[in-house]
Amino acid sequence: MKCSSGCTAAKVVDKYRPHEIVALVKAGYSEELINSDVIWACSVCLKCVEYCPQRVSPFEVVMTLRNEAITRGITPPKSFVEMAKSIVKVGYIQEPMYIMSKEFEEVSRTELGLPEMPKPKDIEKFKQHVLSVGFERLREVV
Amino acid sequence: MKFLLFLGCTTATKQYGYELSLRATLPLLGAELEYPxxxxxxxxxxxGISKFYPYYACARILAIAESQGLDVVAPCNGCHLNLTETIYKLKLNPSLMGAVNELLKEEGLKYMGKATVYHPVEVLHDKVGVEKITSAIKRKLPEIPVSSHPGCHLLRPTEFPRPEVRNGPLKLDRLIEAIGLKARDYPEKYECCGAAMIPYSPEAAIRVVALRIKRALAAGSRAITSLCPYCIDMLDGKQDAAKTITGDQNLSIPALYYTQLLGLALGLNERELGTNLNMSPVEVLLEEVKV
Incomplete structure (x- = not known):
């Protein structure tokens, strides 16, 4: 197995091929990749990290390209923006949801007798730290 | 045996069946869970937003566990990998450790590199042990073929110690057999559930789910089980979407947490285990294991 033959995303997204992304970076096309949505298709299955015969880790390359896109002010797919906003607000990518049981009851933690989800004790300090470790580059969050 | 239960986001905000079944089963086997x-x-x-943030976030979690003198149980594969990676990277990189602790200091916390992180598969298999489970169960479940879906991050990358061997044999399969069920291999066993592709393309992610279910059914499996909230969120929760997208109405199989199956063998009821919250057709299986 090699990176693109094992890749989860490559099986369902035609234009996503980890070996091509690595080759494009080597050939000097990082700028084009940073501006393309293709770098956001990775499913984080880490098979390319595990099976690359050259020990390249295309996953790390893709994550670096994503980080670089954020630094340049490029907006990622909107779920990432929503998750980041939620982390800054409550410490998690989302808040507890109401879900429907098989008996058609709407239930969440309280109804199920589960304790409240613990949040960061000093949320203001936490927020400040999260922004300082990279979230401040995300315009929509600040 | 006592652990700090770090649920992460997916289990605590929507996969309540996992939390309910963990809380109901582990203490019965001698593993106490403390909630932070x-x-x-x-x-x-x-x-992808910030490579540095996970180190701060994980060191913060580990520092909290250390302040309570406890090791961590992380029921989510993603959390477990990220915590493990943080432990290793910070140990090898004192300046990264220093930078993280600089921030934690302002929150009255310090990460010292002492806490260990366990996944429920390790607690059940390595700490409790298959023998103890076999003797603790009230009854053996019938020999129904069940496929395990360990999930990527339980297996990879082997750069860090992972709870399972990347191509098996799996602890999860031994646990399945310990309660009487039959572990059934299928070709997509070590593959990804597709969850992390949802922000990019929900349709592509659901096509991944469809592939998994199709292959499990073809192998003769009657259920899929996992100990990862992302995997079950996809394999249990996205079956209707998979039918719609592919047009294949046969993509239907009970998908449950292993702790839900274990709970049934321990004599717990369906409400205690949250099986009324699963979206896949678990009723068929529940009827059969009920005796």
Whole structure:
């Protein structure tokens, strides 16, 4: 197995091929990749990290390209923006949801007798730290 | 045996059946779970936004555990990997450790590199042990073929110690057989559930789910089980979507947490295990194992 033959995303997204992304970076096309949505298709299955015969880790390359896109002010797919906003607000990518049981009851933690989800004790300090470790580059969050 | 239960985001905000069944089963087997008062997300979905954030987030979680003198149980594969990676990277990189502790200091916390992190598969298999489970169960479940879906991050990358061997044999399969069920291999066993592709393309992610279910059914499996909230969120929760997208109405199989199956063998009821919250057709299986 090699990176693109094992890749989860490559099986369902035609234009996503980890070996091509690595080759494009080597050939000097990082700028084009940073501006393309293709770098956001990775499913984080880490098979390319595990099976690359050259020990390249295309996953790390893709994550670096994503980080670089954020630094340049490029907006990622909107779920990432929503998750980041939620982390800054409550410490998690989302808040507890109401879900429907098989008996058609709407239930969440309280109804199920589960304790409240613990949040960061000093949320203001936490927020400040999260922004300082990279979230401040995300315009929509600040 | 006592652990700090770090649920992460997916289990605590929507996969309540996992939390209910963990809380109901582990203490019966001698693994006490303490719930933290101060906590945050592990940061794994945010790696693309900031590579540094997960180190801060995970070190914060580990520092809280250390302040309570406890090791961590992380029921989510993603959280477990991210916490493990943080432990290793910070140990090898004192300046990164220093930078993280600089921030934690302002929150009255310090990460010292002492806490260990366990996944429920390790607690059940390595700490409790298959023999103890076999003797603790009230009854053996019938020999129904069940496929395990360990999930990527339980297996990979082997750069860090992982709870399972990347191509098996799996602890999860031994646990399945310990309660009487039959572990059934299928070709997509070590594959990804597709969850992390949802922000990019929900349709592509659901096509991944469809592939998994199709192959499990073809192998003769009657259910899929996992100990990862992302995997079950996809394999249990996205079956209707998979039918719609592919047009294949046969993509239907009970998908449950292993702790839900274990709970049934321990004599717990369906409400205690949250099986009324699963979206896949679990009723068929529940009827059969009920005796």
């Amino acid at each position: 008062k101060d906590m945050n997300c592990c940061g794994v979905p945010m790696k």
